[in-house]
Amino acid sequence: MVKSETSVWDDCLDFIRGQVGDQSFRTWFEPIRPLSLNQETLTIQVPSQFFYEYLEEHYVHLLRQCIQNQLGPGGKLEYSVIVDSGSMQNQAYSVTLPNQRQHKNNSWDNANGKQEVVNPFEMPSLDKNSRYSNLNPNYSFDNYIEGDCNRLARSAGIAVAEKPGITSFNPLMIYGGVGLGKTHLVQAIGNKVSEATSGNFVLYVSSEKFTTQFTDAIKNNSIQSFTNYYLQVDTLIIDDVQFFSGKEKTQEMFFHIFNHLHQNGKQIIMSSDRAPRDLKGLQDRLLSRFKWGLTADLQMPDFETRMAIIMRKMQSDGIYIPDDVVEYLAYSVDTNVRELEGVLISLIAHATLNKTDINLELAKQTLKNIVHDIESEVGVDYIQKTVGEYFQISVEDLKDKTRKKEIVIARQVAMYLCKEYTNHSLKSIGYHFGGRDHSTVIHAVQSVSDMMDIDQKFGQAIEELKKKMKMKMV
Numbered sequence: 001m002v003k004s005e006t007s008v009w010d011d012c013l014d015f016i017r018g019q020v021g022d023q024s025f026r027t028w029f030e031p032i033r034p035l036s037l038n039q040e041t042l043t044i045q046v047p048s049q050f051f052y053e054y055l056e057e058h059y060v061h062l063l064r065q066c067i068q069n070q071l072g073p074g075g076k077l078e079y080s081v082i083v084d085s086g087s088m089q090n091q092a093y094s095v096t097l098p099n100q101r102q103h104k105n106n107s108w109d110n111a112n113g114k115q116e117v118v119n120p121f122e123m124p125s126l127d128k129n130s131r132y133s134n135l136n137p138n139y140s141f142d143n144y145i146e147g148d149c150n151r152l153a154r155s156a157g158i159a160v161a162e163k164p165g166i167t168s169f170n171p172l173m174i175y176g177g178v179g180l181g182k183t184h185l186v187q188a189i190g191n192k193v194s195e196a197t198s199g200n201f202v203l204y205v206s207s208e209k210f211t212t213q214f215t216d217a218i219k220n221n222s223i224q225s226f227t228n229y230y231l232q233v234d235t236l237i238i239d240d241v242q243f244f245s246g247k248e249k250t251q252e253m254f255f256h257i258f259n260h261l262h263q264n265g266k267q268i269i270m271s272s273d274r275a276p277r278d279l280k281g282l283q284d285r286l287l288s289r290f291k292w293g294l295t296a297d298l299q300m301p302d303f304e305t306r307m308a309i310i311m312r313k314m315q316s317d318g319i320y321i322p323d324d325v326v327e328y329l330a331y332s333v334d335t336n337v338r339e340l341e342g343v344l345i346s347l348i349a350h351a352t353l354n355k356t357d358i359n360l361e362l363a364k365q366t367l368k369n370i371v372h373d374i375e376s377e378v379g380v381d382y383i384q385k386t387v388g389e390y391f392q393i394s395v396e397d398l399k400d401k402t403r404k405k406e407i408v409i410a411r412q413v414a415m416y417l418c419k420e421y422t423n424h425s426l427k428s429i430g431y432h433f434g435g436r437d438h439s440t441v442i443h444a445v446q447s448v449s450d451m452m453d454i455d456q457k458f459g460q461a462i463e464e465l466k467k468k469m470k471m472k473m474v
């Protein structure tokens, strides 16, 4: 029986559903529409350029696997990217599956028919004149929004990119939590070095990949060529060094390469999900080298920086979002930048598919589904509802300007619980209580703590509410 694009894609979705979480499935796969099936090529429609890039970045292996399952080893996937509501840019990008794109951030030269220059380690050519690079060209300083959260790291990155190996920031170690922009920043440095210094061999590699290559080299008896390859790098970017933890032999090899490059004035840039002092399972001699240059951290962007990130993304995607929606999203998603982007994409996808404008109502609806997953079970809504019921006060009153004593106390309790049980920042909590500022939240938290100390009955009430929170979390 000849299969249609819909049945092939439905089967793909069944497979994907079992491989990714609910939220990811809803955000990244539900909005996709199968367009056509031409022999071994399935064309799918995605809502935006960014959406396409995100799939490429995060789900290329999964897509490859399900297309292979459905269409056999020669199966191909093509994307059709909606450029704005109405016009469609067909087949600007195509993916040939399988066995392509070995690297997390490869460029898409292959899709345009160029051959990837591959050395025994599936890495870029050692030929310094080769234009091939495994850096993602979309990561630049231009689209890396600056804020207090990343100012030091960003300026150090620019200084390093302008004079690789020459500044005292060698190595440059960037650390920060999940989705806060480490990969973006280190790749932006790599891209700038490549642009500015022709013939500088810039190599981006994750520490996982380095480890696998090294293990393969041991198995294949090719340690010498492995080492030779790395010793020729001018700017080495090594992502997520925490994965070296506990891998003694790999650490030794990296130590050797590190020393050689450093002594020869080559630049080393590293990223990690935690500060060097908190890296467990790494040899002291390696750790002490990590601290030779500059260590700079990335924090969660503050509200204004989140607004700027949203606006920049929208601008580059050519999409308009009203100011109140930008503000609402920036206030509501304060976990990490990747999640912020996920929500944005989801919103655009909803608007595109439903052929509606993006407005506050739609943003709230979209976020309702997602925030539930992002926040854990206990979210601001749940706390407001529970506290409201407990004190017999409506949620509207909690958000309102009313200064009646019993309402003020209930509001302060709810704010206190939000601080205890959610990841929201003080600013964001204030926003959810009728747009109050963060100092009001600090005052609320302090007042509740003080009252708990002096008023036993009040303390018991808080304990009871806390029990409700904990029960909900189980």
Ligand SMILES: Nc1ncnc2c1ncn2[C@@H]1O[C@H](COP(=O)(O)OP(=O)(O)OP(=O)(O)O)[C@@H](O)[C@H]1O
Pocket (backbone or CB within 6 Å): 143, 144, 145, 146, 150, 176, 177, 178, 179, 180, 181, 182, 183, 184, 185, 273, 309, 337, 338, 341
């Ligand atoms: N300051 C910023 N300006 C613009 N975009 C940003 C910024 N920070 C992060 N991003 C975007 O957020 C997303 C996640 O960033 P990235 O992948 O670099 O995070 P990471 O810290 O490396 O995450 P992980 O720990 O999971 O590897 C990317 O799409 C990146 O472009």
